[in-house]
Amino acid sequence: MTRIAGGGLSRNPFGATAAHAQEARAAESLQQQVEEELFGKKRKKPPLVDDDSVEMQGLLARLSAWKDKLARFAGDRGSDYRLLLCEGTIAMIDGDGGILLGRRFLLSHREDTPLLVGVLAHEIGHRPARWNSLKSESPRTKAELQELCRLEETRADHFAGRALAAFGLSPSSLCAFLLALEDPKAQGSHDYFPAPLRVEVISEGHADGQRKSNARRSLFPELDRHTNPRNDLGSG
Numbered sequence: 221m222t223r224i225a226g227g228g229l230s231r232n233p234f235g236a237t238a239a240h241a242q243e244a245r246a247a248e249s250l251q252q253q254v255e256e257e258l259f260g261k262k263r264k265k266p267p268l269v270d271d272d273s274v275e276m277q278g279l280l281a282r283l284s285a286w287k288d289k290l291a292r293f294a295g296d297r298g299s300d301y302r303l304l305l306c307e308g309t310i311a312m313i314d315g316d317g318g319i320l321l322g323r324r325f326l327l328s329h330r331e332d333t334p335l336l337v338g339v340l341a342h343e344i345g346h347r348p349a350r351w352n353s354l355k356s357e358s359p360r361t362k363a364e365l366q367e368l369c370r371l372e373e374t375r376a377d378h379f380a381g382r383a384l385a386a387f388g389l390s391p392s393s394l395c396a397f398l399l400a401l402e403d404p405k406a407q408g409s410h411d412y413f414p415a416p417l418r419v420e421v422i423s424e425g426h427a428d429g430q431r432k433s434n435a436r437r438s439l440f441p442e443l444d445r446h447t448n449p450r451n452d453l454g455s456g
């Protein structure tokens with residue numbers, strides 16, 4: 221079972237750990253390498269916390285409905301993912317579809333639905349079940365692995381943009397959040413491209429999503445009424 225890494229806010233802009241790959245690690249397969257790098261198998265996961273307050277329970281119920289919709293939009297089932305509350309991070313996902321959400325992050329942004337949905341979409345965009353397909357591939361060098369992980373982050377950001385568009389939400393909160401989070405002197409990391417580039421990816425994903433929904437609406441209005449994600453009332 222793969223578990224999640226910890227990490228501070230500044231070093232953990234949703235998800236992947238800032239894991240610095242160790243030299244020539246003996247991994248069994250590319251899948252294992254990627255999981256360790258992205259989900260931080262070898263690091264301590266942030267502590268899970270309970271918060272039975274009405275406010276937090278209401279917020280989690282709201283986000284759980286979004287989680288299900290986003291999972292279906294990604295082509296998965298809502299039950300493939302579950303929300304877990306933790307302390308000391310923003311959000312991250314483990315190899316089993318457990319999405320860890322930072323309690324403080326949620327509370328400070330509880331009114332900002334597009335941001336919370338965007339962050340959730342980024343995590344679901346990783347679709348960790350996909351990593352199973354890498355099981356048979358042989359390990360890569362440190363540099364190749366880092367490139368693959370940045371690609372994986374880019375994929376998740378692009379998905380977040382597309383998902384926000386599909387649900388009629390703006391990406392601007394998510395982009396502003398990323399930019400504000402990053403130390404202006406930082407040049408990205410082993411795992412992430414710099415925030416301005418990520419903002420471009422998210423915006424491109426959003427534009428792509430909007431083009432698709434607009435085209436579908438004008439070409440197939442009837443189909444759109446039945447299949448538009450915005451009309452997903454949560455049956456599946």
Ligand SMILES: [Zn+2]
Pocket residue numbers: 234235236342343346373376
């Ligand atoms: Zn990520």
